[in-house]
Amino acid sequence: EVELLQSGGDLVQPGGSLRLSCAASGFSFSTCDMSWVRQAPGKGLEWISSIDYSGARTAYADSVRGRFTISRDNSKNMLSLHMNSLRGEDTAVYYCARDPNWHPDWGQGTQVTVSS
Amino acid sequence: DVVMTQFPLYLPVTLGQPASISCRASQSLLHTDGRTFLSWFHQRPGQSPRRLIYQVSNRDSGVPDRFSGSGSGTDFTLIISRVEADDVGVYYCMQGTHWAPGIKFGPGTKVDI
Numbered sequence: 467e468v469e470l471l472q473s474g475g476d477l478v479q480p481g482g483s484l485r486l487s488c489a490a491s492g493f494s495f496s497t498c499d500m501s502w503v504r505q506a507p508g509k510g511l512e513w514i515s516s517i518d519y520s521g522a523r524t525a526y527a528d529s530v531r532g533r534f535t536i537s538r539d540n541s542k543n544m545l546s547l548h549m550n551s552l553r554g555e556d557t558a559v560y561y562c563a564r565d566p567n568w569h570p571d572w573g574q575g576t577q578v579t580v581s582s
Numbered sequence: 583d584v585v586m587t588q589f590p591l592y593l594p595v596t597l598g599q600p601a602s603i604s605c606r607a608s609q610s611l612l613h614t615d616g617r618t619f620l621s622w623f624h625q626r627p628g629q630s631p632r633r634l635i636y637q638v639s640n641r642d643s644g645v646p647d648r649f650s651g652s653g654s655g656t657d658f659t660l661i662i663s664r665v666e667a668d669d670v671g672v673y674y675c676m677q678g679t680h681w682a683p684g685i686k687f688g689p690g691t692k693v694d695i
Contacts, residue, residue, distance in 0.1 A: 499681075501685060503631075503685075503687075510672070510674065510687060510688075510689050510690040511623070511625075511631060511674055511676075511687040511690070512687065513684050513685040513686060513687060515684075516681065516684065516685065525681065525682055525683070525684050526684070527684055561630060561631070566621060566633065566676060566678055566685060567619045567621070567636070567637075567678035568636070570632070570633035570636075570642045570643075572630045572631060572632075573630065574630060575630055
């Protein structure tokens with residue numbers, strides 16, 4: 467059974483940093499592109515970053531480029547999102563997703579709250 | 583960048599009646615490999631999104647056949663043939679054809695009875 471188990475969400479002060487993790491199991495992680503999507507309170511879905519299966523190619527939304535870094539460790543079946551210089555508008559539920567073009571699998575979501 | 587729009591943004595429905603949601607992309611979603619990466623998702627409050635349709639018209643496993651998708655190029659439609667109470671929530675279209683600029687979601691259509 468495919469599982470994407472997320473962790474790392476927390477309350478953090480503006481300007482702070484946080485790392486989100488997404489532990490994958492039940493499929494060949496090293497052959498799948500992965501993405502992060504977030505949803506601010508009462509808002510729609512916003513794609514924020516993708517990484518190809520090897521980690522060689524990444525893409526970011528303008529809203530996070532230069533502050534967030536997506537990475538993966540294929541030896542540990544782990545996807546990460548390093549978030550720096552956090553702002554109030556980064557407050558959201560963050561989801562990891564297994565290549566949404568090809569697979570229906572999403573994590574359970576993790577809450578990130580940026581507030582002083 | 584590709585911009586995704588949906589219409590309507592709010593859709594009141596009647597149980598047992600059909601419902602339709604439109605999605606439009608600012609540029610063609612036809613990939614160079616011949617596929618069109620347009621998906622539809624359904625989300626209930628407090629839940630992760632659930633993909634219903636991928637590559638325009640393919641239903642995901644376990645999705646009732648009352649859901650169908652159609653379209654090509656820039657214009658796409660999700661149809662619910664007979665609305666059931668379980669279908670309430672927000673529906674999003676998503677383009678994944680243009681990977682480098684990034685996946686894009688439509689603004690969402692709230693379906694309510």
